Amino acid sequence: MMIHVKLIANYRDQLPPEAKNGVVEIDVPDGTSVYDAISRFDIPLDDTSVIVLNGLTVDMNTPLKEGDMVTAFSAIAGG
Amino acid sequence: MYGWHLKILRVNLTTKKVTQEDVDPKIARDYLGGRGWAIHYLYNEMDPMADALSPENVLIFATGPLTATPAPTGNRYMVVTKSPLTGALAHSNSGGEFPTWMKRTGFDMFIFEGKSSEPVYVYINEYQVEVRSAAHVWGKEVPETTDILKAETSNEARVACIGPAGENLTLMAAIMNDKNRAAARSGVGAVMGSKKLKAVVAMGNKNPPLHNPEGMRELSVTTSKDVGVDIKKGSNLRIYGTAYVPQVTNTLGILPTRNFLQGTFEHTDKIDGIALKEQFLIKHVPCYRCPISCGRLTEVPDGPYKGKGEGPEYETISSLGTGCGVSNLAALTKANYLCNEYGMDTITTGMTIAAAMEMYEKGYISEEIIGMPLPFGDHDAMIAMIKKMAYREGFGNDLAQGSYRLAEKYGHPEIAVTARKQEFPGYDPRGSQGMGLLYATSNKGASHMEGDVAYEEVFGVPVKENPLTTDGKAELVKRFEDSFTLIDSAGLCVFLAIRYVFSKERMVWPERLSEMMNLTTGAGYTPEEVMLAAERVYNLERMFLIKAGSTEDTLPHRMLHEPLPDGPAKGMVVQLDKMLPEFYKLRGWDEKGVPTKEKLQELGLPH
């Protein structure tokens, strides 16, 4: 199934060249979780990183559906 | 005494009398410094019912015990006064260099009272204090004023001043320091203007001795190293400044768009940190001794929006940008420069224009009244309005009163997105419920700086909370309000403090911060004691509000009754009634939000 991954600001460098405006479409097998999808990218999943599914706070083991958007960014403070 | 000078400079602008006062060490300890000391004096010295623009109002500049110490980001000061915008309390924070220079005069705090009959500025060179004529700089913009006053005092001095907006009593007027840094919110610049005080110029070499200088140096180095580890990994705050945030809030559907009619903006890519870096960034500029360095020096090199200055920051992008539906980055950047030059808060300026744009589009205010069409997205009209607001010309005079009074005047109060008459910052609380409770209860009206729970709801600092639920938000808001009160009283920047001097394990507990306070002052605080002191300060501020008659903790119509139409938070309103009773209970306040006698007693406050 096809899903989208959006990497914000400093994470954007890890996107493949075909990405547009920070978003890439990738093909993943059924049963892929949020965690599996984001693990395909070389970004440090540490205490500064935030990952959301369709803009919502979810468990990292949530299985993805066709067309979902997984977004990741890192923050050390508010804005 | 260490850390604090325990000295206040008092300037009566009516009589031009200058006096020095000592601070009672017990008051110093109990109220921490900065914002805490300031409310203690404000509460005791003025009638909270007094008109904010009258001579009875008191204008306080306050540094904290950590200001001008080796503590990273120990470069802040607070401006505390009664707000003409909200009719409640104003406490606005700024960094840059002026606050450090202010502390080096040998005073922790400046109190300005009364009103001068002619424009003046106050030059403080340690204990030599002069009230000088400002006739020659009255009417001048912030950068020129700053240059002239430095030239006639000392290049080593630093300047905080108002621009034309403050002189003209525009209710969104800021006090600018070091040209581009702002104590922005709640109309503090109008209070300064009402006193005919154009500027404060500070210099000196009187750092207070530290209780344990060696220990303080070590802890400061350790803290800077912790910041360095994050910077090395690639901190967005360093690379993009706060301008990376629109992508985050747009993803969550809480990016204020077209006066909060929407929560997502279709042109975010055109006005975010990446676009800014590619097009206009010259370099990042830190406040004094800050290892994070989130400020941006930018330049629009040519064209109709040519200019140079600092910004835009996130809060400017979400107000003058998305708030007004503006996607032209050069025009938005220019609008930011103009606000800095005239001395205006970009949030209230932007969101007031946004409200006017909505009223224009709905036919509530005609083109004749405005003097031009004012649809969302019209960046040239927006720029024209900023100048009219600073000078209160034509329709600009209506805008200069803020969106609450504007919407009321034209018969549509439901358009104003304000709390305590102050415009919302860049997080739509329908998709960030804790922010809703914060805006409603904040002592200074809608503000993220009152206790930015977006740290957890949006940014996951130190842990990620679900922004759409109300569970636990009463506790979260109280914890962040008290923590921010502590940070503002200590003299640090919130961008540093929550992650680096509070411990995550105990849910933002001020372990390292209280240690820094002790190494500086020798006051021997426990973390419990500094948190209790912060709560004392917060409650005294609350008592000021109540005495000023600003008692209602609520949110505007749009937030309570108009569900978000788009994005991940689609269908949501703020469920304030689910959070407010629990919040009052946790705070020890009655069902009307008034601190109980027991609570005041517990905190050692007058009851």
Ligand code: SF4
């Ligand atoms: S983090 Fe930014 S705002 Fe805070 S002190 Fe540093 S440069 Fe100034």
